[in-house]
Amino acid sequence: MNDPELRAEADAVLAELVGAPKGSARLREDQWQAVAALVEERRRALVVQRTGWGKSAVYFVATALLRRRGSGPTVIVSPLLALMRNQVEAAERAGIRARTINSSNPEEWEAIHEEVSRGGTDVLLVSPERLNSVDFRERMLPGLAATTGLLVVDEAHCISDWGHDFRPDYRRLRAMLAGLGPGVPVLATTATANARVTADVAEQLGTGTGEALVLRGPLDRESLRLGVVRLPDAAHRLAWLAGHLDELPGSGIIYALTVAAAEETTAFLRQRGFEVSSYTGRTENADRLQAEADLLANRVKALVATSALGMGFDKPDLGFVVHLGSPSSPIAYYQQVGRAGRGVEHADVLLLPGREDEAIWRYFADTAFPPEEQVRRTLAALADAGGPLSLPALEAMVDLRRTRLETMLKVLDVDGAVKRVKGGWISTGEPWVYDSERYAWVARQRAAEQQAMRDYVSTTGCRMEFLRRQLDDEGASPCGRCDNCAGAWTSSAVPEETLTDAAKELDRPGVEVGPRRMWPTGMAALGIDLKGRIPAGEQCSTGRALGRLSDIGWGNRLRPLLADDAPDGPVPGDVLRAAVTVLADWARSPGGWAPGVPDASARPVGVVAVPSLSRPRLVESLARGVADAGRLPFWGTLAHTGPDASHTARRSNSAQRLRALSGAFAVPEDMAGELARSPGPVLLVDDYTDSGWTLAVAARLLRRAGGEKVLPLTLAATG
Template identity: 80%
Template sequence: MRAVPVRAGHPLGEVGADGGVEWWIVLAIGLHGGMDTLELRAEADAVLAELVRDPSGSARLREDQWQAVAALVEERRRALVVQRTGWGKSAVYFVATALLRRRGAGPTVIISPLLALMRNQVEAAARAGIRARTINSANPEEWETIHGEVERGETDVLLVSPERLNSVDFRDQVLPKLAATTGLLVVDEAHCISDWGHDFRPDYRRLRTMLAELPAGVPVLATTATANARVTEDVAEQLGTGSGDALVLRGPLDRESLRLGVLQLPDAAHRLAWLGERLGDMPGSGIIYTLTVAAAEEVAAFLRQRGYPVASYTGKTENADRLQAEEDLLANRVKALVATSALGMGFDKPDLGFVVHLGSPSSPIAYYQQVGRAGRGVDHADVLLLPGREDEAIWRYFASVGFPPEEQVRRTLAVLEEAGRPLSLPALEPLVDLRRSRLETMLKVLDVDGAVKRVKGGWTATGQQWAYDAERYAWVARQREAEQQAMRDYVATTGCRMEFLQRQLDDEKAAPCGRCDNCAGPWLDAVVSSGALSGAAGELDRPGVEVEPRRMWPTGMAAVGVDLKGRIPAGQQAATGRALGRLSDIGWGNRLRPLLSESAADAPVPDDVLTAVVTVVADWARSPGGWASGAPDAQGRPVGVVAMPSRTRPQLVSSLAAGLARVGRLPLLGTLAYAPQAGEYAAHRSNSAQRLRALAASFTVPDDVAAALAATPGPVLLVDDYADSGWTLAVGARLLRQAGADQVLPLVLALAG
């Protein structure tokens, strides 16, 4: 009797062609555990049939899935399942949940990292008659109701985001009750537990505490598709905390439906043009991954102009828009979502026909995880990588925001100890030199390590001894470098691409796939028509990005001796400004990054860049509200140009200001000056409070600039090389407006984000 898939889109188990149970399975089960085991297996298969909507009732778990279910239900073990994307890990924990609940166990708690994954899991559970609820950042208004349902036994499955584990109320009031009543704990995307993994999340490390507090005999299942041997060992060790060794079930990671390829094109315009011409030929609908938010929005806008139904999906996309985008892709109402890694783990569209990467991820393991979205329920799906020259600059940026140096960590601990009371993130920010997101991540790690604790009102030091594990952090940094080199090697390899990825994940069964462009030959060429290339180049060369002004001073500035708080008075604010481009986009970003890199020599602004900036100013003038728009409430025409001072690029900034004044026939009013007390402090990537602290008293308006403003009041262009936090422009605008400028119009070459 032949085994066939349940149906396309449900790689959760198998169905016998005649609906029967194969004799060798009966024999294996009987030898293993007798008729009780056989009855349990039949019951498990019946649950699976409900889960996958198989009216014939002939669905059954595969042997590797049954092994995991049996370990959880019969043996009440802790198990780590490392299986390829689409293997059917969710079937294991939903079937185990149904069996355990029927035997009187408490609800299953699933720690799940992404909202898209949670939504899919709730829908899948309902198909099997399993009542599932979720607690995450998108539904706080439902939390109290859900807590009550769990306590009354009305919920079979509770999906919880890892961030909830470190919420004070949840940790102190809800988590102890869950730990005491949980019937099964599931840790989805378990590689996030390990800081050796490609997507380490400190909130996951709180699970060690929960694992240690679980009553004896409560089974635990951890699942992932992207764990190499080191990560597997680390997760299994944490999983077995206080409960002996964890069972590790690891399968081959080849994805038979995927055809992998790499296409190297000369530049961003060629890549965009190629995609614009070939997207319609790609099978079904899919995902186009980019490395940055700016690139995702840029590519989506270009493809929409070419008539493709696409949507962008990033960390900045509103939750309602994300949900709509997911639904549109699931229903094939869009050809593709143009996404960052925000659309990654857990998004489940079985018939996804292709995944294209415009830009190479920095890790082959992360790449494997993302391409695994495709081909789950179809025989063939195409996976294509289009690497770009900007990739490594983006890798370097993300690598630079890892765990902070020891002195910054010690400073944070000292501030908390000296405070003698809990400090919130806004209160702590002005006192330490870290951006809020990085500060919060560091505090979560310190919390798990026992050095700090999150309490009502913020964070407090525990006074416990804490050691900075420099060797471990250095090893992780070296591992990141090795992963980056592996991605370079993946692009360049002449061997099998799937085998390459399998070996990166330490898959002992790695072997040539016979399908990829190296095994079977390329199926796509690099030809781009001149018309498409011209259109793409024109889109990428289109200059101009709005620069939103700062409107509120950071909180807590009084604590560092700066008397600024609340809303910036309207008479001291800058107007919405303009930038030539973003450093993170694939158009002007590629041109501006070398010009503004730390290693670049200072030099006058290149002619083509100045010409593009002039175009930005002309478009700005004609825009609604611009001084040449003719609108009744339009800004007045600038009366002059003022430059910000620069210690690193004085020629670049001054020549840009002078060039704009010359072309626009405006007076060059001069340059703001550094105040005598201004130090050499450079607040690179620090938080807003620290930047403002460094900048607040660093500049002055020279007498000749002040006199010019007094003689000819009106708007002025304020010119600088780039804007990162926006505080330099905010401080400069405040000074100019106090000196008599009617309005300040910021103009920079680049936005950092």
């Protein structure tokens, strides 16, 4: 790897890539080592280096050199859509023609396919979910594997289920690796892999043969100073942010743990006059693009984001990262804060942990591989089907939510037990072993990561050293910059007026609860004759809840009240008053029932409660309380006719939830009489709504018994 001419050529490409004058840019020795291994020796390399090290420079420089020597196009597999856009622009500066295939540009796929086929593309960036698309695998993947000149696997830690961000779509890389021509180099890159994940990734990529080059560098980030600001509650955190945001350098990212929290934070900061934008899984693609552009151009102070933004954003001068709440893994935390300070000397990283963080971790802890019994049931259903089964059809047979079911099927697909085909999934008939020891270890690893995050918050030692040791960085040592090494540089004080405003904002109850419009697919297989669109005359109306369990305002107050181990009792006074406030606001809204508005006929004529086996006193007292406040008759509780509490189970898929609810309720005779005598809307009260099927089934019964409209009111909504 000492060819001076190749080195000079590589440095010239780097200069073009970064927009520097010729001769003014030079690859570092470790970068050059990786480039030379790919271009000269055509090796497979695994690069574990900190964010900002220059991994993209390695594969773009290698691409230019390989293309000049007659190699086929580079294929980059990356989950980062925002980073894809940045990389396409960077490649064009170096004369590298790059295109991307991902979920945001399906209308371009055919044209890109043709362009790649005729050799008009130097780099094709592919999102990992494309690897699991039947059409892509059958039409495009074989040709790509045969002609690829360099395969790059970005965020390679996603291959490993030992890691914090396992994505089963990545396992499809095995097929592409197997189809590569002889001597085709492979580069896998990541900034967040400990020793165990590094070894697993190497094995998955076929780089564990002893012939691969593994480049693992120190993970210190000299530009970052890390700190923790501990505050008593969500109102103090919002107020602190509004009071100190202007003190943070440049523009940056504010991470929140949930969509609801991100939206609440964005709204409050905008009210305080800050230019901020929300970036979550609910954000439309066009709005995401605009938010990215605004941050890149420093037109906003911050993006308030969930992990939907993740690592996929390339802004070298990002001045700060603030977390409102702790992520559940210190490795994920290191990954997210690594976006800051790449091209500036100093950047601030602050964590504002909350008491609700662990409840949110538990709520989203639905990633473990399912128990063997559920896996076997799925395999048996596919084997007995005699043809492909779609995800909705499988949901009727397996009690798993769709995202978890799909993840399981992707793993089984790679393991050879099932196969994805047009029309759904089929069984291959191949034997499959449930690796209980591995799955149990992964579950223990998740618990250990959560404990490590608690330890990060409370440690009195160096915070950067702590994170580096979590990533098995042998050179970890005190940084001299963090709040524990050098002292806190920011105050925990919050302006009193701002705190008052934040508390008022978080105290404001009321979110919409959307109704179900369609019955789940496959109910006939369960002996239930419900399919297609729910008739308009049997639908539930849009309702209201005090808050979402995932928000940082009412969610924090409702989670303890609705916890599985919470005692049943009358609704607390402040919660009842909030419910009455929600009703009053609802009445005054368009389509409400307040006197004097055009639609006053929409005023409810009675209140009905949903039967609850776990919290009957809470639900009935809430229903009676709002009935008294609204001067409405309380018509009682729907009869519960089911054998157990299965209709209250959370985390089931729609088909299974509806099966549990089928026949679980009935309209008592006296309630039916009231409905017949008093036609009009009915206010339906429950403690919380998750899937929406309890409200849908109860509303259908009430409407078929004579209710003109069913208006649901719950304490909480999930999501």
